[in-house]
Amino acid sequence: MLTLKEKIAQMLICGIDGTMADERTKALVRKVKVGGVILYGKNTPTAQVTFGLTHELQTLAAHCPMPLIIAIDEEHGRVSRIKEGTTRFVDMAVIGTMDDPAIAGRIAAVTARELRACGINMNFAPVADVKLNPANKVIGNRSFSHDPEIVAGLAAAYIKEGVAGGMILCVKHFPGHGDTSVDSHHELPTVDKPVEEIRRCELAPFKAAISAGVQAVMTAHIMFPRIDSLPATMSGTIIRGLLQKELGFGGVIISDDMEMGAIAKHYGVLEAFANAINAGVNMFILSGMLSRDIDPAELVESIEQAVTNGRIDNNMIDISVKKITDLKNRYITGRDPARSFDGSALRKESSLEFAQFLEEVKRTLDEEID
Numbered sequence: 001m002l003t004l005k006e007k008i009a010q011m012l013i014c015g016i017d018g019t020m021a022d023e024r025t026k027a028l029v030r031k032v033k034v035g036g037v038i039l040y041g042k043n044t045p046t047a048q049v050t051f052g053l054t055h056e057l058q059t060l061a062a063h064c065p066m067p068l069i070i071a072i073d074e075e076h077g078r079v080s081r082i083k084e085g086t087t088r089f090v091d092m093a094v095i096g097t098m099d100d101p102a103i104a105g106r107i108a109a110v111t112a113r114e115l116r117a118c119g120i121n122m123n124f125a126p127v128a129d130v131k132l133n134p135a136n137k138v139i140g141n142r143s144f145s146h147d148p149e150i151v152a153g154l155a156a157a158y159i160k161e162g163v164a165g166g167m168i169l170c171v172k173h174f175p176g177h178g179d180t181s182v183d184s185h186h187e188l189p190t191v192d193k194p195v196e197e198i199r200r201c202e203l204a205p206f207k208a209a210i211s212a213g214v215q216a217v218m219t220a221h222i223m224f225p226r227i228d229s230l231p232a233t234m235s236g237t238i239i240r241g242l243l244q245k246e247l248g249f250g251g252v253i254i255s256d257d258m259e260m261g262a263i264a265k266h267y268g269v270l271e272a273f274a275n276a277i278n279a280g281v282n283m284f285i286l287s288g289m290l291s292r293d294i295d296p297a298e299l300v301e302s303i304e305q306a307v308t309n310g311r312i313d314n315n316m317i318d319i320s321v322k323k324i325t326d327l328k329n330r331y332i333t334g335r336d337p338a339r340s341f342d343g344s345a346l347r348k349e350s351s352l353e354f355a356q357f358l359e360e361v362k363r364t365l366d367e368e369i370d
Contacts, residue, residue, distance in 0.1 A: 036069030047085025054119025096144035101157030112165030152208035172218035176202030221262035234275035
């Protein structure tokens with residue numbers, strides 16, 4: 001039986017420093033008992049180093065209530081964290097021009113296999129945003145297309161193969177980051193569109209992702225003033241209404257990084273977390289590398305107090321922990337499935353597949369030019 005403090009800690013996915021667990025990281029896992037860790041390029045110079053770190057992290061978590069979610073943003077193209085030892089694919093916009101679900105599925109299968117070999121069990125991918133605004137630099141070529149049907153088809157194919165490969169996938173950024181011109185890393189974007197228009201366009205890929213079996217959805221730090229006066233991450237109308245009730249999503253809902261400027265510049269820490277938890281967010285990313293550094297241990301205590309005094313609904317904490325527990329029990333079957341890293345067969349197979357993939361890309365582009 002988890003204590004209230006342990007339940008709250010399970011809702012946090014925290015960034016760490018370096019390629020080995022330092023004292024802060026050890027404290028996050030052993031003392032705070034956070035639910036997960038997110039890895040960035042600074043943690044993952046090679047596949048082998050990444051495996052060493054994830055192995056160490058799960059070993060640290062051996063006496064915790066549950067194993068860790070170890071997550072990464074491996075979208076390929078310009079958002080590709082592991083620098084060496086894994087297959088490097090092109091931006092998803094290139095895949096969108098080909099509009100071939102089989103290719104999107106193959107990329108997902110290779111990525112799932114390689115990430116699992118590195119000890120990573122969750123990928124914050126695919127991007128299901130429809131690129132509607134040409135001035136949108138933060139999404140840009142991370143999106144499959146400006147066409148919602150193409151995005152929906154490719155995202156669904158990616159998810160089916162990635163999930164079949166044993167990876168927890170988190171589609172993003174709900175309800176859509178493709179029609180913004182402001183980068184939510186720095187400021188709070190606004191999309192001033194009626195909900196009917198959003199249903200027709202932005203929600204289509206997320207509906208397809210849910211039908212394909214995606215296990216998690218990431219919320220966007222974006223204001224939709226015709227829907228709610230709070231950003232999507234804090235909006236019960238958007239999360240409980242659109243995502244859960246209308247689209248029927250029953251999996252884990254994860255916030256984008258709560259230290260991004262879109263949140264940090266406009267809301268107090270506890271205010272943001274209280275609103276988001278009550279709205280239905282189950283897990284929160286804290287990168288520790290953007291606008292401000294929130295201490296996870298202090299945050300857990302603040303949320304615990306807010307639950308005690310009724311500001312945060314305790315039932316929402318229990319719902320979140322049940323979802324997190326179910327996800328971990330289903331997809332994280334072993335804390336330490338391998339004790340040594342063997343990337344030789346993996347790299348050989350991936351290189352062969354990648355060569356075949358490049359030939360298909362070249363052939364398709366040549367046909368388009370002709």
